Amino acid sequence: MSERAAPFYCPYCGDEDLQPSEEGHGAWECRSCSRAFRLKFLGLLARGATGQSPSASDGGTP
Helix, strand or coil: CCCCCCCCCCCCCCCCCEEECCCCCCEEEECCCCCEEECCCCCCCCCCCCCCCHHHHCCCCC
């Protein structure tokens, strides 16, 4: 098993000053904007099922 992947920047402010949170696995804190967030791996997408990315097939903007 490899080490967990770390986010490169905050999804809210874009700053790179992130620290792992004590809230548990996948939780991160941004020291710049004082926000906390959690990352979670949902699974692998099946290739060839529709030929489109999930955002394109659900009517989302490209």
